[in-house]
Amino acid sequence: MGRRLGFFFWLAVAYLAVLAVAAVFADVLPIKDPADTFAGTSKQGPSLSHWFGNDGVGRDVFSRVIYGAQVSLVISTVGTVLALVIGGLLGMVSGYYSGRVDRWLTATLNASLVIPPLILFLALVLFLDSEAKRRIFILVFTFVLLSIAPIARVVRAATLSCANQDYVLAARTLGARDGRVLFREVLPNVAPSLVSYSLIIMAGLIVVEGAVAFLGLSVPPPTPTWGDMINKGRTNLDVAAHISLMPAIVMFVTVLALNFVGDRLQQYFEPREAVL
């Protein structure tokens, strides 16, 4: 417990907190309406009135980056939480019961890992989605599907390591049911690794959402998303690079921060497990 998380950990946490707060309270913040097109400001660079400059139709890039965070964070957070619940449960069951259940679940989860994420998404869009406005649900659904297996594998490994610990055997000996053992004894001990890994999954989902939006297949326009902003700015890179670069930088820093926090948390909890 004497270990320190370090300055950069807290800096990353602060950045993520500010970004999350800005995204959640964007409507009440004193920033410009992301849909407003300011006549005569098309492609203008950063200025005092438009901190990140204006896009190809004169919209404020700063406010669109903030509102774009809503889509990225909502999709990645909801996707990760749902995947945590499902993948975590499957991982615990697999690791706790072992034997035939473990073999079947592991084989199924391993098989799902070979599905290329973009191909899966494009196929689902093609077969399920006739209208762009429903695409956010397909995005979340796809992200959950993609994230279950990696999370389940991590949880299974953690469950395996603690399923034979003395405190688990003690609980069983005292007659505790499997459900109680799983949720009262195993879950609290696999939770740290679950939380740290979920942040890394979240970072991955932000990037996938960005790639999907870059292909023009995320939420319908004019709702801003980072990937969509990067994509639309491409046509003006030679004259107004800020249109693509600003959301790209924010996305990069966000992904870096999530990875860093997840990484540090993992290192922080590992020695504690060793002590146990």
Place this chain on the structure above:
Amino acid sequence: MARARLVAVAAAFALIAVACAGSDSPVEGDPGADAGVESTAGTAAAPDDPATEEIVAAREAGEATGEDVRDDSTGPVHGGRLVYGIEADTANPFAPYAALCAISCRMIMRAITESMYVTDAKGDIVPYLVESETPSEDFLMWTLKVRDGITFHDGTPLTGEAMAYNINLCRFSQQIGPGYLGIEDVWGEGQYLYYETSIPFATGPGPASRENGCGFMFSPAWLETLPNNPLYSSPFSPLSADERAAGLASATGDPSAPVGLGAFRFVEYTPGNGNSFIAERNPDYWRGPNGITGENLPYLDEIEFVVAADITGRSNGLRGGQFDLMHTSNADEIAKYERDPDFVTLQANDFGETNFNVMNVAAGVNPVLSEVRGLDEPIEMDPLGLNASNPLVHLSCRKALAHAFDGERFVEERLGGLVRPANGPFPPGSMGYLEDSGYPTYDPEAAAAAFEQCKTDSGQNPVTFGFNTTNDPFNVESNELVLAMWTDVFGDELAVTIQPIEQGQYFGLALAGIFEMMALRAYGGVDPIELWLWWNSATALPIDPRVPELAFNVGRFTDPAIDAAYDVIRHNPDPEARREAAEEVNRAFGRNVWNLWTHWTLWGVIANPWVRNITDLPIPGSDVGAFAVNAGAHHVAQIWCTDGDCQG
């Protein structure tokens, strides 16, 4: 876990890297160019170079033709393989009765085959594969003399019979057939082609078989093998059921492997974005060393058309040397090249296309279509009510949107100010153009008033519809600006969903009527007669998935005033009467707001400097050459590369 982190961070870097790709482009407005009248190339020139200013003046007057006037006194050189970046693939390639043939398709068509007529530099449509045309006194019979000595790539000759076979397939086509209304019979004998009509065609026969579309000729031996041959599949086919079945059973040909008679022969076609159409020099070309004119065409050994739908990718391909030349209608991109001394930039807006948002107004009945099909019962335009909730069937809603659109701002912010806002289907300089067409001008107060009526007429609040656009990011963003203009006036009482759609499916949805509003670019042509297919009531077909029909009148409007005006345009030889009728067509569009006009198209054909004589093809037997860039398309047989070495 470490790997997952690495992948996530690497992917973020990759996105930034993609965003930065192509950032080595020169700065916009790089001064000067060694410009001809319409071209800029080679060495730098002062920003106030008179030739450069002449380009700008021609463009502003709507008279830029795309002529390549560089000094080619060194003479053409044979050889080389030219790679041309085109904007789109072709849906239903390449049989003319089925292909949805936009500009990119027309470029391929002009390489692989040729047309009955061409437009000359004066803007007249003149015989080309046809040598002459002679009407009867009452204009009910036309006799066309077909050039002798021309062969298709399979060695079969171009005769009157071959031409008649081509034309009749289009006549019998369910899709194109209505374009031949009034033509009773077409047949050939030797080198003669005959049209018999039920109404006088005083301006020439077969308006749908001219320079584009069904004017392109293909080998009947190839067409006979195609499974989609209308003789086997169309309800208009004159064949018996047994004959159709027998024809279909033996039809194993490939419509995407065309057999034409052009300067280049088909080699290979792979559909899809990033893929290509490859054709090689035709040694038996009728304008080549073994031909009938004593010319030496074509100069290139091979030509490849590569589909690069994304303008940034296409432009980077040109700058990186992957493409020798490319075309674009993105004026914002043309502006970046206009004064760039490293590239040749031909610009053309004469007889160009119009950009607009077409609205699906299918409702009620279509009496003209009933008459054409010989039915007593009226034909319902929307029998299943699929378009019933579309507010744009109401004139008040269309007017409201038109009044709320600021065209000047649109062209200034999105198109570099290089083009003009449109007020009708005919650009300046075209027959039918009007300074004031009666089309609603930008007026937010009038828009708000019309919108109140729109809410009443449609019974909707918010007024709701979908707005289709291609998924090209530039187009999506441009239409976001259009939506923002509407939202500025109507606020949250208007709910529009922009739906980006992949280019390959896009026009098919328009033809099938599966849309409420969609952005289009069309209506290019030197004579309004070429546009009749798009606007007449007989090509406004019902939306009925049970009996799917593709309609060239994609908005599915029926306008008696336009039909009546076209009776004059098609059949009256008096130029003044035709001009007045064309102007009436323009006014009818203005009154009824069938389309929301945005701007008239400027086409850019942009090349590396080693590509020579890009647009200037002589016409055999004429002192006047072919029109340089006609609605984005130009001829390719005359192109050559410096030292016979293209570098794409």
